[in-house]
Amino acid sequence: MDITTLGNEVLQGKQITREEALWLYSQPIKELCEKADEIRAHFCSNGFDLCTIINGKSGRCSENCRFCAQSAHNHTGAEEYPLLSAEEILAQAKKNDEQGVLRYSIVTSGKRLSDREVEQMCDTIRQIRRETGISVCVSFGLLNEEQYRKLKEAGVSRVHNNLETSRRNFPNVCTTHTFEEKICAIQAAQAAGLSVCSGGIMGLGETVEDRIDMALTLRELGVKSVPVNMLNPIPGTPFEHNRRLSEWDMCRIAAVYRFILPDASIRLAGGRGLLRDKGKSCFRSGANAAISGDMLTTAGITVETDRELLKELGYEVRYGNE
Template identity: 35%
Template sequence: MTAIDTSVLSRAREQVLDGGVGLGERDLVEVLRLPDDQLEALLALAHQVRMRWCGPEVEVEGIVSLKTGGCPEDCHFCSQSGQFSSPVRAAWLDISSLVEAARQTAATGASEFCIVAAVRGPDQRLMDQVAEGVRAIRAEVDIQVACSLGMLSQDQVDRLAALGVHRYNHNLETARSYFDRVVTTHTWQERVDTLRMVAAAGMEVCCGGIIGMGETLEQRAEFAVQLADLAPDEVPLNFLNPRPGTPFADLPVLDARDALRAIAAFRLALPRTILRFAGGRELTLGDLGARQGMLGGINAVIVGNYLTTLGRPAESDLELLAELKMPIKALSATL
């Protein structure tokens, strides 16, 4: 076993670190199976890959929910689904609050602010409110605006691009082979179709998912390769935070070592991509794990709270970045 493990790290060093080409599915499975005594070496290699192909800068982002809860879809991890008995209830945020949230996000040094809505896809009312919000933010706050509004039509993609939306988030959530165990009200391909329209319209593509929803290591590797095939600009890595009332409420929290192996594996699959710490990292990894993740391939963070769960205080993440001497990516570099 040790000889095999050593060889996969050697292959990764040559192919990914030296050549900038991501690992394939078979090698990623080996990476995900590495024993604990090789975890430190794996994380060190992933960090070298990040530094070589992405540089030392860290992109900081804040998110806010424009429309919370009441979603008709049945994503089994999500407390915003109207099909489950979770405690989240539908609510809308007004434009002035949206602008203030963007202002507070920019004050942390963030270069990206994402407007999120819990919907299958936006209706006319939501599109109009998003348009009003984007215009208001761009008029008052010096920050890039991203959106995450579910599945889109071509007309909606074109409208967001015309508004100047910089990046669009639509997560695939998990491997294609496991998707119907996570969502049954729409398909994996429907999500891919939206992402391809977004890319064709010139917006940056943000697409990731959630680790620890019962998928196998093989499916975790499959997911990383499927993301790499889409060539996203950013991949947010979430870790399941089991929410009361959802079908995944009783799933165990992912072991921190498995989470770190996943972070490194995704970096070795996507050497040139923004890899963002997202939801569930606080529960799964804690403060020490956050440090290890930043030194194991991560080069972006969401600061503050998430959509329905609490995150680390923004100050804690910013202090960690300063301690690790990782500069925050400046807004001017993203324009």
């Protein structure tokens, strides 16, 4: 087995196995990243899917995710507020639309929005769709198919719901809901006719096997937008002392994910601002999408800065594979 042969098989349509992915993970970084970038160019050309998010409801979350600044179980001093008004969410949508951002995601804390909150957000989303050309994504927790259908009718195109980690490791990250509940919510969104954005966080104490297994689960689910977050260890969370990953750690993950998910948008997300090169090396190692602007509770990288970087790398901002 060698990287070139395995990469060429992926280019011809082969799905690599778990064993092959684990083997790839231990291979020389330069050759691995170069082949991953070739696979990216073959399946995705020079397209780069750029999105932004807004923290539509912050803090007081009932769930005990050990990485999260917004969990009521953690003591981080994160800002707390209920659902933002339609005016606040619309104003940010218009700003991002004017900057050429493709997708705008409304993210809310909590296990799931109530039916009343879903109706409120549907009104807001209809207004965004009337007044802008931006695509609307939502991350509203563990909703059911009926709720997702209402959101789709209101104009939502994509649902975000991170697996966070592998099935094996998930209980080490959260115990107030299960990995299977995540899977059910993703499948409910797909049944409602919505595309799904789902990935995870690297640096939660997971093994290489966990990283590979999460990617394989995403492949089984047919997910085409895969956020790869790097843990930003937040003081006051149980993971505040976790080791921060390096740029080369993230490049290796992006490259192996490209082999596993050859036509997906591999999206650098939270924690990118901690990287010295702001993700540039990852964008040459198989990654071809990003969340721009601020994250939920931490600062990010401005859309203007990202657009300059993408121009330098020869990328064109456009929608990735659905």
